[in-house]
Amino acid sequence: MTALPRGGRPAEALAAVEASIEDRWRLFLAEYGVSPGTTEETDLAESVVDDTSVFEWRIVDAAYDRLTCADCGSHLGSGPVGCDKCDQADGFRFAAIETDRPATPPGTEHGLRVATAVARARHRHGARARCGFELGLPLLLGGQLPGTAQAQAYRAAIDKLTEEECERVTSFEEIPGISSRRVR
Template sequence: MTALPRGGAPAEALAEVEASIEDRWRRFLEEYGVTAGTEAENDLAESVVADTSAFEWRVVDAALDRLACADCGNALGAGPTGCGRCDQANGFQFAAIETDRPATPPGTEHGLRVATAVARTRHRYGARARCGFELGLPLLLGGELPGTPQAQAYRAAINKLTEEECERVTSFEEVTRLSSRRVR
């Protein structure tokens, strides 16, 4: 399970998404009659990663968590930027199926999926990207999808923060308050 250093609602949202990933994997194993912790689980994870476009994104994320990168030893796709196998797996994970949840705007699940990927492998992204996507997790998990004008306003406000502030803030309200004191 990934823990966010920023805490607050973003950390709580990530914990909830992490739990949904693990729950979906458990159900996926049951669907295939596979026992957790066995070689069959590893084989199933490898088959998921071989064609990520055939599976839901939570299943793909769980499969990647269970496979070690042969080059860097980290969970596949979660290694340092520049590890070829992890870079490739990180890219392929975005081919997974993203089905919007009932009563959410189209694209909400994609936003949640991207925000989760950034939060789970935050070392692969810059401070401003981490800030925006991690702060967006609670909104997306709650079924909200900011429109383009709102997303652009958030980005403009985040761009006014220092990298240290980007790592420390726990809400878009805090970003707005800090950024309103500056011009850039």
């Protein structure tokens, strides 16, 4: 599990999404009659990453978690930017199937999986990108997809923060209070 340094609702949301990833993987193993912790589990994970486009994104993310990058030693797809194997795997991650939940705007599930990927491999992203995606996690998990104007407003607000403030803030609502303290 990833402990999100900023805490608050983004950390709670990430924990909930990670639990859903693990739940889905357990179900997937059961469907294939495979026990956790066996070489069969590793083989199954390998077969998932061979063609990510035919599996749900939670299964794909769980499979990557169970494989180690031969070049950098991180979980596959989660190594430093510039590790070719991880960069490629991280790209294929996004070919996975995303099914919007009932009564949520189309694209919400895509937003959730992207925000989850960013929050789980934060070193692969800049402080501002991290901030936007991580603050968005609780909204997306709750089935809300910010529209274009709202997303632009969030981005503009984040731009007013220093990188240190970006790391500390735990909700979009806090941003005006934090950034207004600065002499501009």
